[in-house]
Amino acid sequence: MDIKAYLKEKRELIDSYLRTYFENSSLPSVLRDAMKYSLFAGGKRIRPVLALASYEACGGEPKDILPQAAAIELIHTYSLIHDDLPAMDNDELRRGKPTNHKVFGEALAILAGDALLTEAFFMMTNTNPPLPPLSKGGQGGLFSPDKPVVSPVLQSAVLRVIREIALSAGASGMVGGQAIDILSENKQPDREIVFFIHLHKTAAMIKASVRIGAILSDSTEDKIEALTTYGENVGLAFQIIDDILDIEGTTEELGKSSGSDNNKKKMTYPSVVGLKEARREAFDLVSSAIDALRVFSYRANPLREIAVYLMERRT
Amino acid sequence: MDIKAYLKEKRELIDSYLRTYFENSSLPSVLRDAMKYSLFAGGKRIRPVLALASYEACGGEPKDILPQAAAIELIHTYSLIHDDLPAMDNDELRRGKPTNHKVFGEALAILAGDALLTEAFFMMTNTNPPLPPLSKGGQGGLFSPDKPVVSPVLQSAVLRVIREIALSAGASGMVGGQAIDILSENKQPDREIVFFIHLHKTAAMIKASVRIGAILSDSTEDKIEALTTYGENVGLAFQIIDDILDIEGTTEELGKSSGSDNNKKKMTYPSVVGLKEARREAFDLVSSAIDALRVFSYRANPLREIAVYLMERRT
Numbered sequence: 017m018d019i020k021a022y023l024k025e026k027r028e029l030i031d032s033y034l035r036t037y038f039e040n041s042s043l044p045s046v047l048r049d050a051m052k053y054s055l056f057a058g059g060k061r062i063r064p065v066l067a068l069a070s071y072e073a074c075g076g077e078p079k080d081i082l083p084q085a086a087a088i089e090l091i092h093t094y095s096l097i098h099d100d101l102p103a104m105d106n107d108e109l110r111r112g113k114p115t116n117h118k119v120f121g122e123a124l125a126i127l128a129g130d131a132l133l134t135e136a137f138f139m140m141t142n143t144n145p146p147l148p149p150l151s152k153g154g155q156g157g158l159f160s161p162d163k164p165v166v167s168p169v170l171q172s173a174v175l176r177v178i179r180e181i182a183l184s185a186g187a188s189g190m191v192g193g194q195a196i197d198i199l200s201e202n203k204q205p206d207r208e209i210v211f212f213i214h215l216h217k218t219a220a221m222i223k224a225s226v227r228i229g230a231i232l233s234d235s236t237e238d239k240i241e242a243l244t245t246y247g248e249n250v251g252l253a254f255q256i257i258d259d260i261l262d263i264e265g266t267t268e269e270l271g272k273s274s275g276s277d278n279n280k281k282k283m284t285y286p287s288v289v290g291l292k293e294a295r296r297e298a299f300d301l302v303s304s305a306i307d308a309l310r311v312f313s314y315r316a317n318p319l320r321e322i323a324v325y326l327m328e329r330r331t
Numbered sequence: 332m333d334i335k336a337y338l339k340e341k342r343e344l345i346d347s348y349l350r351t352y353f354e355n356s357s358l359p360s361v362l363r364d365a366m367k368y369s370l371f372a373g374g375k376r377i378r379p380v381l382a383l384a385s386y387e388a389c390g391g392e393p394k395d396i397l398p399q400a401a402a403i404e405l406i407h408t409y410s411l412i413h414d415d416l417p418a419m420d421n422d423e424l425r426r427g428k429p430t431n432h433k434v435f436g437e438a439l440a441i442l443a444g445d446a447l448l449t450e451a452f453f454m455m456t457n458t459n460p461p462l463p464p465l466s467k468g469g470q471g472g473l474f475s476p477d478k479p480v481v482s483p484v485l486q487s488a489v490l491r492v493i494r495e496i497a498l499s500a501g502a503s504g505m506v507g508g509q510a511i512d513i514l515s516e517n518k519q520p521d522r523e524i525v526f527f528i529h530l531h532k533t534a535a536m537i538k539a540s541v542r543i544g545a546i547l548s549d550s551t552e553d554k555i556e557a558l559t560t561y562g563e564n565v566g567l568a569f570q571i572i573d574d575i576l577d578i579e580g581t582t583e584e585l586g587k588s589s590g591s592d593n594n595k596k597k598m599t600y601p602s603v604v605g606l607k608e609a610r611r612e613a614f615d616l617v618s619s620a621i622d623a624l625r626v627f628s629y630r631a632n633p634l635r636e637i638a639v640y641l642m643e644r645r646t
Contacts, residue, residue: 043502047510051502098445103437122418123513126441127506130413130448134501137452141494147487171486172462178493179456186449187358187366191442195362198438 019321026065026078030089031056033082037139043131050120050128051135055093057111058271063088063225066250066322070229070243073309073316081232083142084177088225090139091185094132095194097125104198105280112271133185140181143174177228184224193217202281205288213283218258219251226250226319242308249305250323256298257327259284260291265330302327334636341380341393345404346371348397352454358446365435365443366450370408372426373586378403378540381565381637385544385558388624388631396547398457399492403540405454406500409447410509412440419513420595427586448500455496458489492543499539508532517596520603528598533573534566541565541634557623564620565638571613572642574599575606584646617642 038052064085068078071085078085100107100115101122107115117125141147183189193216200209226247230240262277263286277284285294305323309316353367379400383393386400393400415422415430416437422430432440456462498504508531515524541562545555576584577592578601592599600609617638624631 041503044507044510046514047502047507094445098441101441103441124510126413126416126418127510127513130409130444131502131506131510133445133448134497134506137493138497138501141490141497143490147490147494171490175456175458175462175486175490178452179462182449182453182456186453187362187446188356191446191449192359192362195359195439195442195446198442199361 017317017321019318019325022318023060023065023322023325026068027061029068029079029082030061030064030086033086034089037086046120046124047127047131050116050124051132053119054097054110054116054128055090055132057113059089059093059111061089062254062322062326063092063222066222066225066247066319067229069316069318069322070226070247071233072229073243073312073319074230074233074235074239075315076229076233080144081229083139083144084174084228084232085225087136087139088181088221088228090132090136091181091190092221094129094136095185095190097129097132099194101125104194105276107272107276109272136181137178140174140178143170173232173234176231180224180227180231184220189216189220189224190218193220197282200283203283205283207288210283210285210288214252214255214285215248218255219248222251222254223247238311242311245308246305246319246323249301249308250326253298253301253305253323254326256285256294256301257329259286260294260298261329261331263291271331298327332632332636334633334640337633338375338380338637338640341383342376344383344394344397345376345379345401348401349404352401361435361439362442362446365431365439366447368434369412369425369431369443370405370447372428374404374408374426376404377569377637377641378407378537381537381540381562381634382544384631384633384637385541385562386548387544388558388627388634389545389548389550389554390630391544391548395459396544398454398459399489399543399547400540402451402454403496403536403543405447405451406496406505407536409444409451410500410505412444412447414509416440419509420591422587422591424587451496452493455489455493458485488547488549491546495539495542495546499535504531504535504539505533508535512597515598518598520598522603525598525600525603529567529570529600530563533570534563537566537569538562553626557626560623561620561634561638564616564623565641568613568616568620568638569641571600571609571616572644574601575609575613576644576646578606580645586646613642 034055038048041048067081067085067088071081072078096110097116099105100110101117108118109115116128120128185191193213196209197213197217200213223244224247226243227240230243259277262274262284265274285297289297302323306320309320349370353363353370356363382396382400382403386396387393411425412431414420415425416432423433424430431443435443500506508528511524512528512532515528538559539562541558542555545558574592577589577599580589600612604612620638621635624635
C-alpha cells in the first residue's frame, strides 16, 4: 500500500472536518483567530489519523468517528501552545512559524489553549446520530443536533472515549508528564525519569488515540489489548525519534529550533543511553507494536505501515 | 429556612467528595499539590451548590450528582488560577492567600489549571452506577468503575451535561468572556461590552450549573426553561455585586485586593452606569430570577433563598 497517500487522504478528512467546524462558529473573533492560527499551522494530524486507522482495523468506516478523532488534535494543539509559553519551554518557532504567544501575546495564547482543550470535549459529544436537542439557553453550540435518536451503545462508547481522553490528557497523563519534564530540566539525566516523561507526555495520548478507535467500534477485549500495546509502543518510539531528530535535524527541516532540547538541558533518551542505543530501542518498540497486531487481518495494514513510517520520518 | 445552614451542609458534601477524590489519586505529587492548593483554598462552592439545589428542586437527591456538580468547581478553580497569572490579571492574592503562581511558579500554575480543567471532564463521567470497566491500559483512573449496568437515560443525561459545561466554559462562554475582558482593559467603558463580559465570563457557568440539575433529573421543558432564566439572572446579578464589592469592600473582607478592577482599568457595571443604578439592576435581576421559579413547589426554596443571599453578601 501507498502509506503516504493513505496519510494524506486521512489528514484531509480531519482538516476538512475541522475547517467546517470553525467556519460555523460564532466565537469572539480574536480568540477564534488565535485558536485557528495554531490548529491550522500544518500539523500532520498523526493522532487523529491513528484513531481512524484503528477504527478501520476494527471494521469501522473512518468518517463515522471524525468528531472524536479530530477532538484529539484540538488537545494536541492546546498542549503545544501552552508548552511553548515563556514560563514553560519559551519557544519562538513551531512548524516553521512564530509560536502562538509571539503573534497574539501571552494572555490570548493561554486562553486559546484553554478554549481548544474545552472545545475538544464539546466536539467529542457530537455523536452520530446526534443527541436530541435541549431547550433554549445553552445548547446549540457549534454543531446543532437535529435528529432525535441515539443508540445507547454509541452513547456508552462516547462516554468511555471522553473518560479515556481526559485521563490520558490530564494530570495522570500528558499534563503530568509535562510537569515532570519542566521540573527535570538541568537535572542529572535518569533513565527512569525519561521513561516516565515519554510515557506520560507523549505515549499516553497516542495510546488513547489508538484505543478510541477500538472503543468506538465496540471491539473485543483481545483487539483492545493488542491496540493498547501497539499504541504505547508506537508512542514511546515516536518520542525517542523526536529526541533523535532534535539532535540530527536542522531547524529548517524541523520547523522548530534544532538542538533546543540540549540548549534547555532537557532530559532525553539519547542523553541517557546515547544515540545508537536510542535508535535501537525505537526499532524494538516499533517491532513489538507491529507484532501486537497479529490478531488483525489486512485491515490493520495502515497501522503497521504508519509505525514504520513514523520511525523513518525525517521531520 | 436557614439558608446559611443549607449552604454549609451542601458545601461540606462537595468538599468531602473532592477530598476523597484527591486522596485516592496517584498523580505526580508537585502537580497534585498545586491543584489542591487552589481547590481547597476556601471557596464557597456556589456553583456546585446551585447544581445540587436545582437537582433538588426537580425532585432529585443531591448526593446522586456529586461528580457532575463537583466537576464544576474544578473548572471554576482552573479559571481563577489562569486569570491570576502575570500575563492575565497579575493578581498576588486570592481568598486571602498568595495566588497559585506565587507559590508554585508560573509553569506549574498553568499546568495545574490545565489539569483541573481536564480532570473535570473525567470526573463528570463518574456515573452512578458506573460505566463497565474497559480492559487494562488506560482506564481505572481515580475512581475505578466496578458495577456493570448503566441506565441509557443516565448516560444520555451525562453526555448532555458534558456538552452543556464544555459550551459554557469554552470559547462561546467563560473563556470567550475572559478574552474580551482582557482586551477591553483601558478602553472607554461601554454598557454592551460589559454585558457581554458578564454574560460570558460569569453568568454562563452559573446558568450551566443550575441547568445541569434539571438535565440530570430528566426534567420537563418548562422547568428547564425556568431554571435557565433563574441561572442567567442570578449569574449576572452575582457579577454586578462582585463589581460593587470590589469598590466598597476592604482587601481583608474580600481576600483579594479591593479596588483592583479600577486599578487595572477593568470595565465594570458600576463604571458604566454608576453604583446606585448597578445596585438597582442587581435587585431587578434577582427579582426576575425568583419570579421564574413560580412553576416550582417549596422544593425550590433553597434556590429562592440563595438568590437573595448572593445579593446581600459582603464577600
